[in-house]
Amino acid sequence: MVWEDQVTTAAKQYGIEEYSDVILAIIYTESKGDHVDLMQSSESKYGTRNRIFTSEESIESGVEHLAEVIKEADAQKCDIWTAVQAYNFGSKYINYVSDHGKKNTLEISETYSRDILAPLLGNKTQETYFYKHPFALMHNGGKLYKDGGNFFYAESVKWNLKLVKLFSKF
Numbered sequence: 001m002v003w004e005d006q007v008t009t010a011a012k013q014y015g016i017e018e019y020s021d022v023i024l025a026i027i028y029t030e031s032k033g034d035h036v037d038l039m040q041s042s043e044s045k046y047g048t049r050n051r052i053f054t055s056e057e058s059i060e061s062g063v064e065h066l067a068e069v070i071k072e073a074d075a076q077k078c079d080i081w082t083a084v085q086a087y088n089f090g091s092k093y094i095n096y097v098s099d100h101g102k103k104n105t106l107e108i109s110e111t112y113s114r115d116i117l118a119p120l121l122g123n124k125t126q127e128t129y130f131y132k133h134p135f136a137l138m139h140n141g142g143k144l145y146k147d148g149g150n151f152f153y154a155e156s157v158k159w160n161l162k163l164v165k166l167f168s169k170f
Contacts, residue, residue: 002033003024003027003033003038003055003059004020004024006055006056006059007020007023007024007027007059007063008020010023010059010060010063010064011023011063013063014063014064014066014067015067016063016066016067016070019066019070019080021161021164021165021168022066022080022084022157022161023039023059023062023063023066024164025157025158025160025161025163025164026039026062026066026084026087026157026160027039027059027062028160028163028164029153029156029157029160036052036053036054036055036058037050037052037055037058038055038058038059038062039058039059039061039062039063040058040062041058041061041062041065042058042061044061044062044065044087045061045065062087065087066083066084066087068091069083069084069086069087069091069094070083072086072091072094073086073094073097076094076095076097076098076102077098077102078094078097078098078102078103078104079102079103079104081103081104081154081157081158082094082097082102082103082104082154084104084153084154084157085097085104085109085151085153085154087153088149088150088153088154089109089112089113089117089149089153090117090149092116093109093112093117096108096112096116097112104154106139106151106152106155109151109152109153109154110151112151113144113145113148113149113150113151114126114145114148117145117147117148117149118145118146118147118148121147121148122147123145123146123147123148126145127145127146128143128144128145128146129143129144129146130142130143131143131144131150131152133152133156135152135155135156135159136152139152
């Protein structure tokens with residue numbers, strides 16, 4: 001992958017080099033490597049979208065944010081996929097998972113999206129929208145909660161991690 005060297009450097013800088021492939025899978029999930037903000041990290045850095053103007057800044061910011069949620073998930077004895085889902089939902093998700101078994105599951109992430117995150121961000125009626133993704137189509141006919149993040153995020157990154165590992169063999 002084009003960004004592999006920069007990802008490895010940033011991962012080492014933030015002490016998460018063992019997750020370099022996960023970072024590449026996040027890039028693939030977020031942008032397919034075809035957007036300036038490769039890791040869609042503007043919101044975590046600036047609190048708003050479209051404030052990152054170089055791929056280098058996106059990787060730096062995204063890896064820093066991922067390192068923070070990994071550290072928090074580790075401190076609460078949660079799995080790596082809790083941290084990955086928190087990359088999308090925000091770090092408060094880690095507390096929720098810690099209180100609900102310490103392991104990210106699709107059921108936990110869906111409940112958090114519907115009952116915590118979406119209402120917090122204004123969706124008090126469980127309004128959904130169509131999400132055209134194989135995981136979503138198989139799980140619930142393709143629905144996400146408006147303002148509820150992507151509760152399929154960790155599952156998508158897991159799938160893309162398999163692709164990253166496959167492509168690295170060529």
